[in-house]
Amino acid sequence: MALEVPLVLTLQRRARAEVETRLLVEAQGIAATIGAENLAPERRRYLRRVLVPEVAAQLGDVRVIVVDRDGLLLADSEGIGDVGEPYATPGRPEIGRALRGLPTTAVRFSRDLGEQIMVAAVPIIDEGAGLGAVRLTEGLGEVNAELRRIVLGLGAIGLSAILAGVVIAFALGSSLAGPLSRLAEVAGRLGRGDLSARAGDPGGAAEVRGLARSFDAMAERLERTVAAQREFVANASHQLRTPLAGMKLRLESAIAEAPTGEVRRQLEAAEREVDRLAGIVDRLLVLARRVEAGEPVRVEVAEAARRAAERWAERARRAGATITVKGDGATAQAEPGDVDQILDNLLDNATTYAPGPVVVRVERRDRRVVL
Numbered sequence: 001m002a003l004e005v006p007l008v009l010t011l012q013r014r015a016r017a018e019v020e021t022r023l024l025v026e027a028q029g030i031a032a033t034i035g036a037e038n039l040a041p042e043r044r045r046y047l048r049r050v051l052v053p054e055v056a057a058q059l060g061d062v063r064v065i066v067v068d069r070d071g072l073l074l075a076d077s078e079g080i081g082d083v084g085e086p087y088a089t090p091g092r093p094e095i096g097r098a099l100r101g102l103p104t105t106a107v108r109f110s111r112d113l114g115e116q117i118m119v120a121a122v123p124i125i126d127e128g129a130g131l132g133a134v135r136l137t138e139g140l141g142e143v144n145a146e147l148r149r150i151v152l153g154l155g156a157i158g159l160s161a162i163l164a165g166v167v168i169a170f171a172l173g174s175s176l177a178g179p180l181s182r183l184a185e186v187a188g189r190l191g192r193g194d195l196s197a198r199a200g201d202p203g204g205a206a207e208v209r210g211l212a213r214s215f216d217a218m219a220e221r222l223e224r225t226v227a228a229q230r231e232f233v234a235n236a237s238h239q240l241r242t243p244l245a246g247m248k249l250r251l252e253s254a255i256a257e258a259p260t261g262e263v264r265r266q267l268e269a270a271e272r273e274v275d276r277l278a279g280i281v282d283r284l285l286v287l288a289r290r291v292e293a294g295e296p297v298r299v300e301v302a303e304a305a306r307r308a309a310e311r312w313a314e315r316a317r318r319a320g321a322t323i324t325v326k327g328d329g330a331t332a333q334a335e336p337g338d339v340d341q342i343l344d345n346l347l348d349n350a351t352t353y354a355p356g357p358v359v360v361r362v363e364r365r366d367r368r369v370v371l
Helices: 005-036 041-059 094-101 141-191 206-256 261-293 301-311 312-319 336-353
Strands: 062-069 075-076 104-110 115-126 129-139 298-300 322-326 331-333 358-360 361-366 368-370
Touching: 005 104, 005 129, 005 141, 041 062, 041 075, 041 336, 041 368, 075 322, 094 115, 094 129, 115 261, 115 322, 115 358, 129 261, 206 261, 261 301, 261 312, 261 336, 301 336, 301 358, 312 322, 312 336, 331 368, 336 358
Parallel strands: 322 358
Antiparallel strands: 062 075, 062 129, 104 115, 115 129, 298 331, 361 368
């Protein structure tokens, strides 16, 4: 549509230039035909009644006016003007310019015709002297109507092109959106834990089909990885449970036969560590299931710290250290076994390398739990 506006303006200028050139050529031909001979007083009747009407009939819808050197009307092809009427008026400046020897064209609105007209006026010259002028006028209604038809045609073409573009864009959008929507739905299923979700062939563009193939390959690798992880955790847990169970039975027998109270306390502490290790093995299985299902885990960090302080109380006493837990109500999203391991590592380092008062502080900072 943006290109059609300058095209229409160009067509309008070209159409008017063609009318202007034609009228100028015809006016000059008529002026040459009239010459000095037909402007003589004895020939003016012939000029008015024969020559000018014949010329106008040949030109079609063109009005022909002839004036003398004083601008007085000599002939009017339509018989509207009165012979001898002054025609070189301010309202007809082209006649005055033609009488001064200047061929002139102009476009203006005619109140009589109710439309725009093209005016061409040329001088009648004989042996270098100006004897009068010829003016031709032609209505531009037909030209403007043709231009309007062209504009409407171009507008229809432009609107058709826009409509076709919208239809093509909608078709292309549907061909892309449909397969991408199906691919997004399959990705959502995979993200929710359905490892069997596959895109297959969603259709659409070659790029979308290539993306679907890459997605299926990724999902295949992910499913194998998770299956291998699940199998490893199950096997590792099974392999660890057997020796742990044997150790617990031996510790229970040793506790029952302990010769002194100190030995009994040590054996009971060892039994608690075996129980903790068994709990870690159980949590590994739970963690594997939770990771697969994508479930978040909430841990009371202060409570975990107090349990760790109890586990390390005997060793701290032997090392000459004391363990104090400060803080309460701090909950974090984490794996309980990981929190216990972190606390055990911290307390092991503290009681081994810096014996003395050991303080475990748990507090919240900016929606985080600091240990």
